[in-house]
Structures are given as C-alpha cells and as structure tokens.
Amino acid sequence: MLSKYIPLWPxxxxxxxxxxxxxxxxxxxxxxxxxxxxxxxxVAFSIKFRKSKHPVAVQIEGSVPLEIFxxxxxxxxxxxxxxxxxxxxxxxxxxxxxxxxxxxxxxQWMWKMQHPTGQREINQLHVPVNTNVRLTMISxxxxxxxxxxxxxxxxDVLPGRYTYAWFNATKPGTYHIFCTEYCxxxxxxxxxxxxxxxxxxxxxxxxxxxxxSLAQEGERQFAxxxxxxxxxxxxxxxxxxxxxxxxxxxxxxxxxxxxxxENYVRESILNPQAKIVAGYGPIMPTFAGxxxxxxxxxxxxxxxxxxxxxxxxxxxxxxGGKQ
Ligand SMILES: [Cu+2]
Numbered sequence: 327m328l329s330k331y332i333p334l335w336p337x338x339x340x341x342x343x344x345x346x347x348x349x350x351x352x353x354x355x356x357x358x359x360x361x362x363x364x365x366x367x368x369v370a371f372s373i374k375f376r377k378s379k380h381p382v383a384v385q386i387e388g389s390v391p392l393e394i395f396x397x398x399x400x401x402x403x404x405x406x407x408x409x410x411x412x413x414x415x416x417x418x419x420x421x422x423x424x425x426x427x428x429x430x431x432x433x434q435w436m437w438k439m440q441h442p443t444g445q446r447e448i449n450q451l452h453v454p455v456n457t458n459v460r461l462t463m464i465s466x467x468x469x470x471x472x473x474x475x476x477x478x479x480x481x482d483v484l485p486g487r488y489t490y491a492w493f494n495a496t497k498p499g500t501y502h503i504f505c506t507e508y509c510x511x512x513x514x515x516x517x518x519x520x521x522x523x524x525x526x527x528x529x530x531x532x533x534x535x536x537x538x539s540l541a542q543e544g545e546r547q548f549a550x551x552x553x554x555x556x557x558x559x560x561x562x563x564x565x566x567x568x569x570x571x572x573x574x575x576x577x578x579x580x581x582x583x584x585x586x587x588e589n590y591v592r593e594s595i596l597n598p599q600a601k602i603v604a605g606y607g608p609i610m611p612t613f614a615g616x617x618x619x620x621x622x623x624x625x626x627x628x629x630x631x632x633x634x635x636x637x638x639x640x641x642x643x644x645x646g647g648k649q
Pocket of ligand 1: 432469470471505506507508509513516
C-alpha cells in the first residue's frame with residue numbers, strides 16, 4: 327500500500343511484506359531524524375556561540391542528567407529495533423506447521439522446483455494464493471540465494487545442506503525470482519518467476535501433470551538403489567527400519583541422540599558413517615557422487631512420508647505468531 331504513494335519498494339505480495347516495510351520505514355525515519363537533528367545543531371550552535379559574541383570560552387565540566395539522557399534514549403531506540411527485528415526474524419525463519427512443501431535445487435544457472443505431488447518445474451514455481459509455502463532448498467554446486475522482492479524473502483541456498491524459507495502470497499500474479507549471490511558467468515540470468523494462482527486455477531494446473539508423487543518417485547529410487555534390501559523393516563534387518571523415523575529422536579552409536587530431519591536423512595545417505603544408529607554396524611556404503619540432489623530430495627520425501635503422526639521437522643511453527 328505504501329509503495330503506491332512512495333514508489334521506492336516493490337509491491338507487497340506476501341503476509342510478511344508489510345511488516346518488513348514498516349521496520350524499514352522506522353529505520354529510515356530514525357536515520358533522517360537524527361541526521362537532521364545533528365546537522366541543525368551544528369549550524370545553530372556555530373552561529374549562537376560564534377567567536378565575535380563569545381570571545382572567551384566557558385569550560386563546561388559535564389552534566390550527569392544530560393549524559394543519562396543521551397545514553398538512555400539511543401539505548402531505548404536500539405532495543406526497540408532489536409526486539410522488533412528479532413521477532414520478525416523468528417517469524418520469517420520458522421514456517422507455520424500447516425505449510426505446503428516445495429523443494430528447490432539451485433544450480434549454475436537455474437532453479438529446479440519439485441512439488442510433493444510430483445510436478446517438476448524449471449525457473450517457475452506455481453503456488454496457490456493465501457497458502458503457506460515452505461521451501462526446502464539446496465544447491466548442487468556453489469552458493470546461490472533465493473530472493474523474491476515482492477514477498478520480502480531472501481535466503482541463501484547452500485551446497486551440502488538444506489536451508490529453508492517460507493512465504494504466504496496474498497495476491498495472484500507473477501513475481502520475479504532473483505539469485506542474489508554472485509555464482510558465476512550467468513549469475514544475472516539465474517532468474518525465474520513465482521506464479522501465484524487462485525485455488526481453482528491451481529487445482530487445474532496440478533491436475534495437468536502425470537506421474538507419481540515425489541515420495542513415490544523416492545520409493546522407486548529406494549528400491550532401484552537397493553536400499554530396501556537392508557532397510558526392509560523386517561525383524562533382524564541389517565539396517566534400521568525407517569517407518570516413523572522422520573521427525574523422531576534417533577539414538578546413535580556414540581550415545582548422542584539426533585533429530586531425524588531433512589539434513590540428517592541426506593547426511594545418512596551420503597555419509598552413512600557420520601551418525602550410525604545405535605545397535606547397527608557401519609556397513610552401509612556411501613551414495614555420494616552417485617545420486618543427484620534431486621534424487622536425494624525424492625529419497626528424503628520418501629523417508630518423510632513414512633513419518634509417524636504429529637512429528638514434522640521444520641514445523642516448529644509459530645501458531646498465531648506475528649502476522
Ligand atoms: Cu546463483
């Protein structure tokens with residue numbers, strides 16, 4: 327709304343955009359206020375205390391009330407900025423529990439999107455309006471960064487580790503995706519668009535695709551890579567049963583316990599010796615270099631689909647949070 331009158335900002339098209347802009351305006355107004363205040367005082371005091379009127383300087387030995395005043399006021403303002411920004415940051419970092427999932431792989435120089443329902447896109451992301459969308463992102467080469475100005479979200483996309491972002495688009499339309507981490511020759515061409523659709527149009531788009539879901543694709547990979555031989559779920563199997571693992575606490579052989587989230591599953595596939603489940607031997611071979619990030623996402627989605635009720639990693643939601 328603000329950008330309609332002051333065209334300094336891109337359109338506000340997500341639930342957090344207004345909050346981000348308000349904080350930004352507060353910072354800018356603060357800066358303007360103090361810049362003007364100091365400038366005016368420099369000029370005014372130069373005139374008021376000019377040498378022709380005050381040939382002999384008067385020594386001032388300090389003032390405790392004044393010092394307290396100019397320490398406490400900036401501290402107060404800084405704390406307001408800190409608390410406000412921290413609340414907003416936590417809101418941005420934690421996706422609501424009820425979120426639609428999308429997996430994004432960044433590579434030189436494109437964005438590959440995978441939907442749990444099986445659709446795949448390149449440099450395009452179709453989502454329904456007024457829906458929480460949680461992005462699980464990874465790079466298959468260098469560091470990229472996923473940025474949609476109209477949504478006011480930006481997050482680094484790293485090789486070797488999943489990172490997350492989320493948004494809730496408030497207006498149907500097409501919004502620009504930028505890569506905002508210089509990633510090589512065609513960095514500036516690493517762009518795309520988020521297409522926000524009305525629910526009916528989105529359903530139509532969904533129904534236009536064929537093939538199985540992401541988890542089904544993962545299950546196919548699980549069988550063809552031979553994982554199922556050891557992770558059969560049968561008593562006495564050589565690998566742990568994956569049923570209900572996702573989102574749970576896993577006891578590992580060195581006595582620690584870890585939460586089985588996306589990054590844990592990915593690590594266990596690529597570097598199985600890193601965290602061996604207690605009671606099992608270090609017999610699993612690594613799959614590093616053999617399967618792509620997209621296949622890894624499918625396998626993660628498959629393991630995730632076998633989770634028990636309730637637990638859902640990354641869903642440390644902020645119900646009723648700052649909206
Ligand atoms: Cu990039």
